[in-house]
Amino acid sequence: MKVKIDLNGCYQNTIWSSPYLSIYSYPKPLKKPPHHHQEKGKIIPSSSTTTMLHIFLLFSLIFTSTNVLAQDFCVANTASGIVTPSGYPCIMEANVTSDDFAFSGLGVPGNTSNIISAAVTPAFVGQYPAVNGLGLSAARLDLAPGGVIPMHTHPGANELLYVVHGHITCGFISSANKVYLKTLKRGDVMVFPQGLFHFQINAAGKRPSLAIVTFSSPNPGLQILDFALFANDLPSSLLEKSTFLDDAQVKKLKGVLGGTG
Numbered sequence: 001m002k003v004k005i006d007l008n009g010c011y012q013n014t015i016w017s018s019p020y021l022s023i024y025s026y027p028k029p030l031k032k033p034p035h036h037h038q039e040k041g042k043i044i045p046s047s048s049t050t051t052m053l054h055i056f057l058l059f060s061l062i063f064t065s066t067n068v069l070a071q072d073f074c075v076a077n078t079a080s081g082i083v084t085p086s087g088y089p090c091i092m093e094a095n096v097t098s099d100d101f102a103f104s105g106l107g108v109p110g111n112t113s114n115i116i117s118a119a120v121t122p123a124f125v126g127q128y129p130a131v132n133g134l135g136l137s138a139a140r141l142d143l144a145p146g147g148v149i150p151m152h153t154h155p156g157a158n159e160l161l162y163v164v165h166g167h168i169t170c171g172f173i174s175s176a177n178k179v180y181l182k183t184l185k186r187g188d189v190m191v192f193p194q195g196l197f198h199f200q201i202n203a204a205g206k207r208p209s210l211a212i213v214t215f216s217s218p219n220p221g222l223q224i225l226d227f228a229l230f231a232n233d234l235p236s237s238l239l240e241k242s243t244f245l246d247d248a249q250v251k252k253l254k255g256v257l258g259g260t261g
Contacts, residue, residue: 071090071093073096073130073132073133073134074088074090074132074133075090075091075096075100075129075130075132076088076089076090076091076125076129076130076132076133077089077090077091077129078125078126078129088125088129088132090132091129100129100130101130103123103127103128103130105121105122105123105127105128105140106121106123106138106139106140106212108121108140109142110140110142112142112143112144112147112208115256116147116148116149116150117143117144117145117146117147117148117202118141118142118143118144118147118148118149118200118202119141119142120139120140120141120142120149121139121140121142122137122138122139123137123138123139123140124137124139124215124218124219124220125137125218125219126219131218132218133218134218135216135217135218136214136215136216136217136218137157137214137215137217137218137219137220138212138213138214138215139212139213139214139215140210140211140212140213141161141200141210141211141212141213142208142210143166143168143200143201143202143204143208143209143210143211144202144208145202145204145205145206145207145208146202147201147202147208147209148199148200148201148202149199149200149201150199150224150225150226151197151198151199151224151225151226152197152198152199152222152223152224152225153195153196153197153198153222153223153225154192154194154195154215154220154221154222155194155195155220155221155223156194156217156219156220156221157194157215157216157217157219157220157221158191158192158193158194158215158216159191159192159194159198159213159214159215159216159220160189160190160191160192160213160214160215161184161189161190161191161192161200161211161212161213162187162188162189162211162212162213162214163184163185163186163187163188163189163209163210163211164186164210164211164212165186165209165210166186166202166203166204166207166208166209166210167183167184167185167202167203167204167209168183168184168200168201168202168203168204168209168211169181169182169183169184169200169201169202169203170182170183170184170190170192170198170199170200170201171198171199172192172193172196172197172198172199173196173197173198174196175196183203194216197225226253226257227257229243229253230250230253230254230256230257230259231254231257231258231259232259232260232261233259233260233261234259234261235261236250236251236254236261
């Protein structure tokens with residue numbers, strides 16, 4: 001049986017953007033080329049050359065330092081159909097309203113009627129264009145009894161989870177394969193460093209649990225480990241060798257998660 005898992009259509013392959021201030025400098029040409037003084041095999045730059053080096057180093061620091069926002073905000077024009085490596089273009093500020101900065105989606109419970117008994121409702125740049133370029137986003141996490149968010153990673157952001165009600169067992173695995181595990185109660189928070197595999201499991205027994213999570217990027221990205229392994233067309237023989245699972249287990253998981261091969 002193949003099961004299509006839809007986490008509320010939440011994690012979209014979008015790229016956040018930010019307007020940056022570009023600084024250009026065009027030094028005046030020298031009337032005469034700089035002279036160098038020779039001293040026992042050493043080249044000593046002239047004062048004009050030294051000045052130019054100072055200017056070059058100054059602008060190198062400007063260009064390599066943290067990018068500076070050229071305006072207060074950049075509400076994403078997601079309807080433009082234009083997504084470049086630098087992200088979405090901005091809506092013209094004259095067309096931005098107060099409604100663009102408000103989002104009501106996190107007040108609506110997600111549909112947990114799925115194989116993982118959980119739902120993630122996002123407030124990423126794709127759903128909440130006002131966070132474009134601001135370096136943050138949020139999501140609502142609903143966990144029904146027995147609900148779980150499987151082992152996954154956010155390649156583009158750190159995550160901070162706040163438990164609204166219930167109990168949630170959370171954990172992540174460091175790059176040294178050390179496990180950090182904690183069962184959280186109402187009011188607790190836990191951080192998950194960027195790029196590390198982590199998970200959340202409802203630990204409230206027969207009651208649901210709710211959490212709000214924030215991310216350090218308008219588009220944190222998502223890769224779920226189970227899907228990465230078993231929801232693709234990687235040949236089963238290679239999966240068996242790389243995961244140490246037998247053929248029956250691999251084909252069973254591929255059948256459940258929609259993989260082939």
